[in-house]
Amino acid sequence: MKLFSKKNTKFRIAEGNLIVIVIVLMVILSFATKNFFTVNNLRNLVRQTSVNGIIALGMTFVIISGGIDLSVGSVVGVASIVVAKLLVAGMGVFPAIIIALLVCVLLGTLNGLIIHYGKVPPFIATLGMMQAARGIVMLLSNARMVAGLPKVFTGFAQLVFLGFPSLFFVWFLVILVTFVLTTKTIFGRNIFAYGSNIEAARLSGINTAKVTVSVYAMSGLLSGIAGILMTSRLANGIPTAGQGYEMDAIASAVVGGASLSGGSGTVIGTVLGALLISLIQNGGNLLGINSFILQIIVGVLIVASVWYDQIRKTKKN
Amino acid sequence: METRPFLELKGISKQFPGVKALDNVDLTVYPGEVHALVGENGAGKSTIIKIIMGVYQEDEGTITLNGEQVTIPNVIEADRLDLAAVYQDLTLAADLSIGENFFMGQFPRKKNGMIDWNHVYSKTAETLKALNVDVDPRLRITELSPAMQEMVAIAKTVHKKSKLVIFDEPTALLSNEEVEILFEIIKKLKASGISVIYISHRLEEIFTVSDRVTVLKDGQHVKTLPVKETNEDQLISYMVGRSLTDMYNIEHYPKGEELLRVEDLNRGKALKNISFSVKRGEIFGLFGLVGSGRTEVVRAIYGADSIESGTVYFKGKKEVINHPSKAISLGIGLLPEDRKHQGLALTQSINHNINLASYKAISKFNFVLEKRERQRSVEYVNQLKVKTPSIHQLVGNLSGGNQQKVIIAKWLCCESKLFIFDEPTVGIDVGAKQEIYKLIEQLTKEGHAVILISSYLPEIMGLADRIGVLHEGSMPNIVEREAFSEETLLRYASGL
């Protein structure tokens, strides 16, 4: 029976287009450059995309809920400095990571609490957090790099399993978990309802405080994970780590079909969006295209993808 | 009336994905004519309006105005052609004042180029007064009750000098008094030669205000005839394809034990010492003029708004309900009066909305059992006859009446014991109305209780076992079924 059909066709249209674009771009780059299709470059590409991709997934939750999180880049910095400081102070790798992640979750939770109870618009609340958290980072580190991290920690990012860099597996795990959360759980359903109409969600018994706080805490956690991976990769705690990453994260989600008005967005879309943006940057570099021009291209891509989406929607009407 | 028609639609068709909303429809409206448009939910009434107003484009067919064929590519063009509409879904800017809404896009300027606010507000006040709408033009739209918002939308539309004014279910949210005001307004329009298209599910209104009526069914034109040559039963049979009689005549079942008792509910001026109780199997009506506090009472019980003092007992136990989730877990469901803003997640699917409040029941370890989810949706879509090609359709794309059915389905899913229905049949066609009444009957038969708010006297008098009448936040009178009369209820409602 048609009424009962399982899939909604949304997937095939939005993500389908992106998959095609990503594949075409990869094929073109493989032929157009010597270095694209080499193990080294692909691994690098994957490492870079993993960090952005993880942050972007946190952002996707926030955007589905109708909010925005501008503080992710600063939280990456917090994770980087906190974990590095703790390690240098001699703490074990495992507890250091846990503490750094807890701090990041705390910052995210604070965002959520301020937004829910203070009724401060997400843009403002997280803009404040972006500034404050970066300030904390600078204070903690005296605006200096934290060097001398143990090998166990820095070695992780260089590990390769089954031909894939370790960071990829972390990203993959995050993709799996977020995919299941958004599509299979009550929590996921509630975020979509909340992002679509918060009052209707509340009157349907959804605990809106819980949704707000979890969404921003989740974004904090994922930014923290990204920050730690990045620190491992760069082998130093870096105070400016993550600066500007909020833009890449938002761009990935939006290119992947998430709408800033809330209530829509998918994990797969964001993953593809993140891939596409990395590909443009990586491929552009290999082709020797001026990086400022690449920036223009990414800018155009963001606007064009939303524009295209709108055209498709109005066509349907 | 053998003058030249003002508006002529010929062979209009419109296809949405999976739905043929209009199929070769003709419509002719003369100057000074009030032309009613009736049909079931999803018959295509709003779609035809949106095509006239340039919101949607017709796939086929022609539009002729004053003998001249026109195309109306957008709303601006419709405005230029002196066409105006009050839409079914309100279209006021919620955070702006009434005055700002009235003059939006054409603010009067002072010599120095600044907006002449005095003029804006005095002019708006004047217009409102002329139309007997009693409200301060400086208030923001969000500060108004839904009924007042509707009156403001009507006033705003009417005050533009138009040649055709369309009303898409204007009375859905209005009480008798305001309906009277609206009818006066329509009479004035008619007298000055303006054409009116009037859509309503309340058929007796059609006979009061309109000259001719067109019936649509499933996007097709069924009949156009002068109202003098027809009657309600005939219209219904054209609309539904069968006849319906005695809609409000439901079975009243013996009452069981007390389910809900409310004692001395208070909040500022909105609620003053509200006390009443509802038994299993009972339909308790809440009646009152708009703004009398009916909605406030149920929202307080439901935990949607806070209270200052008062006690609520459910199943004989004292309960503190401070959040809707608490109410839901006790078995209370609320169908709010403003479905767009409070009832539905419009950008989500039917499937999601129907299950929204009861995912716990169809999940394991917080994982949604998707097959059960879809089964429930299909079951209720079929049972309530929601008109849609798929349960994955976005609720925002449904016609108004079908949206209402989705909310009802949501509470049916929750297996609630007390159903609070705040204006449940607003914008619902006669066939579906009867289904909802049958459903209410069924609920009480199964021993559930219903609190029913309705501004519509025939409905509330027909269905309720007892009616509590509110006046300015207090409810001194609860009327038993034997004592129901329009006169009594209206007298209590106005505090006499």
Ligand SMILES: Nc1ncnc2c1ncn2[C@@H]1O[C@H](COP(=O)(O)OP(=O)(O)OP(=O)(O)O)[C@@H](O)[C@H]1O
């Ligand atoms: N934007 C849209 N996308 C898809 N389908 C639509 C859209 N707008 C309307 N429809 C469908 O077209 C049909 C006609 O809808 P319309 O809103 O005109 O009904 P209506 O007669 O006004 O009903 P009601 O009395 O419930 O307001 C319905 O089946 C509806 O689901």
Ligand SMILES: [Mg+2]
């Ligand atoms: Mg309609």
